[in-house]
Amino acid sequence: MKPRPPHDSDFDSALAAESSRYSRWGILRRRLRFQWLGGVWQLVLLLNRWGKRILDLLLSLLLLTILSPVILVVCTLQIVQGKRWLMLDERLGRWGVRFQQLEFSVDGPHKGVLGALGYRHLGRLINVLRGDMSFIGPKPSRPDDLDLHQRAFQKRSSVRPGIVSLWWLRKRANIDFSSEIEMDLEYIDRQSVRGDVGIALRALPAMLYGSGASTAPDRVDILGIPISNITMDEALEYILDSARGSRPRQLCFMNTDCANIAQRRPEYAARLQAADAVLADGIGIRIAGKLIRAEIRQNVNGTDLFPLLCQRLQGSELGIYLLGAKPGVPEAVRDWVSSHYPAARVCGYRNGYFTPEEESDVLRAIRDSGAQILLVAFGAPKQDLWIGEHLAETGALIAMGVGGLFDFYSGRVPRAPQWMRELSLEWAFRLMQEPSRMWKRYLLGNAVFLVRVIWWSMRRGSGAQSEFEGKL
Numbered sequence: 001m002k003p004r005p006p007h008d009s010d011f012d013s014a015l016a017a018e019s020s021r022y023s024r025w026g027i028l029r030r031r032l033r034f035q036w037l038g039g040v041w042q043l044v045l046l047l048n049r050w051g052k053r054i055l056d057l058l059l060s061l062l063l064l065t066i067l068s069p070v071i072l073v074v075c076t077l078q079i080v081q082g083k084r085w086l087m088l089d090e091r092l093g094r095w096g097v098r099f100q101q102l103e104f105s106v107d108g109p110h111k112g113v114l115g116a117l118g119y120r121h122l123g124r125l126i127n128v129l130r131g132d133m134s135f136i137g138p139k140p141s142r143p144d145d146l147d148l149h150q151r152a153f154q155k156r157s158s159v160r161p162g163i164v165s166l167w168w169l170r171k172r173a174n175i176d177f178s179s180e181i182e183m184d185l186e187y188i189d190r191q192s193v194r195g196d197v198g199i200a201l202r203a204l205p206a207m208l209y210g211s212g213a214s215t216a217p218d219r220v221d222i223l224g225i226p227i228s229n230i231t232m233d234e235a236l237e238y239i240l241d242s243a244r245g246s247r248p249r250q251l252c253f254m255n256t257d258c259a260n261i262a263q264r265r266p267e268y269a270a271r272l273q274a275a276d277a278v279l280a281d282g283i284g285i286r287i288a289g290k291l292i293r294a295e296i297r298q299n300v301n302g303t304d305l306f307p308l309l310c311q312r313l314q315g316s317e318l319g320i321y322l323l324g325a326k327p328g329v330p331e332a333v334r335d336w337v338s339s340h341y342p343a344a345r346v347c348g349y350r351n352g353y354f355t356p357e358e359e360s361d362v363l364r365a366i367r368d369s370g371a372q373i374l375l376v377a378f379g380a381p382k383q384d385l386w387i388g389e390h391l392a393e394t395g396a397l398i399a400m401g402v403g404g405l406f407d408f409y410s411g412r413v414p415r416a417p418q419w420m421r422e423l424s425l426e427w428a429f430r431l432m433q434e435p436s437r438m439w440k441r442y443l444l445g446n447a448v449f450l451v452r453v454i455w456w457s458m459r460r461g462s463g464a465q466s467e468f469e470g471k472l
C-alpha cells in the first residue's frame, strides 16, 4: 500500500510547533524550566546536607516542648531544696572544640524512677538544640581522652591560621606561661569576632614591646638587687627542686614597688640580696631591663605562678602551707585549690594577723603540717623579712612572699582581666580598685623607679651582670 502523504494541516502544525520551540520565547521558556529544575535539585542537595541538622532541631524542640512540664517541676524542686539542677561535663565536639555536656540532676524520692527513665540525659536535648551534639553520632570524647598534640592538630585544622596569634601577643607582653599549642587551643575555644578585634588592637602596642628575649643574661642587677632572669617554667622547676632538696631556700618577687622600698629600707635590700632567688615581677622591671640593655626573659609573678604550681603539685608528695591575709581568706584559697586542683595538697593555712606571743604557735603549726612549700602573704617587705628570720623554724624547704595573692584567689579582690594583663596594665587595674592607697605606689612609684634606674645605671656604667655570684 502506498504511504499516505502527510496531511497539509498536520505538516503546518508540526512546523508551527518547531518554530515556536526555537523562537526567542521558546528558548527562554526552556532555559527557565531548566533553571527551575536545577534550583530544585540544588535544594534537594542542600536539604540532604542540612537535613540531619534540621531533623535534630525539630526533634529536640518537639521533645523539649513535650517534656518541659516534667523538667520544669523537677528543676524547681531541686532549686527550692538548694540542690543542683544541672550538671556540666566537659566534652570535645566537632573539630575538637570543647563544649559542656548538660545533665539534669534529681534527688529525693523521685530519684529512682526518674533516674531509671533517663531523666538526667534530657539535658543533652539542649546540646542538640545548640548544635553541640546530634541525635545520632559517635560518643563525644573527654578532653583527656586525646593528648594535647592530637587535640591541637584536630582543632587547628578547623580554622584558618593567622598572622598574629594569642601566643605572639603574650610573648610580647612577657606572659607566655603556657605553650604555643595550649594558647592556640584557648584561642580556638573562645574564638569570636569581638575577640579577634581585641587581639588586633592589643597587637599594636605589643609591637612596641619588642620581641621576647632570646639572648638575655642569666642574672640582671637592678638598683643593686640581683634578679634571677629565668622563665616561669624554670621558676617552677626551681621551686620543685628546692622542695625536694635538703637546704631551705627563700624566693622573692621584685616589682617596682619592692625596688623602691629596698632603696628606703636597707634591711629589706639586704634581705633581697641574701635571698636564694629574686624574680622579675611586672612590666616595670622589664622596662628597667631594657633601659640597662638587659632583656628580662619573663614576667614571673606569684599570682600567675600559683595555679601553675598547684598543677605541678597534683599527685606529688609535696604540699603547701598558706600563711597570711585576713581571717577567712586563706581558707577560701584552700577551697579554690581543692576545687581546681583536687590532687594538690594544702597541708595547712593560717591568717596573717597574729601577736608576737602567738608566733611560736604559728611556726609550730607550719612545722607540724609537714609542708615543704610555704607561701607567706603579708605584703612587702614584711613577708620577706619574716621569712628571712623564721625560715629555718618553719621546716619548709622553700618559702616565698606572695603579697596580695591570697586576696585574688579567695575571690576577695578581683584580678585584672586578661586583656589588661596582655597590655601589661595590671598595675592600672589595681590603681583603679584602690586609688587612694595605690596612687603613690604606682603613679609616683613607677616614675621614681625609672628615674632611679636611669640615674643608677649612668653612675654604674653599662653592663648587666651581677656581682652576686653563687645564686640562681
Ligand code: UDP
Residues within 6 Å of the ligand: 324, 325, 326, 351, 352, 353, 377, 378, 379, 380, 402, 403, 404, 405, 406, 407
Ligand atoms: N597582711 C597580713 N598581715 C599583716 C599585714 C598584711 O596578712 O600584718 C596581708 C593583707 O591582708 C593582704 C596582704 O598581706 O592580704 C598584702 O597585700 P598587698 O596587696 O598590700 O600586697 P602586695 O602584693 O602589694 O605586696
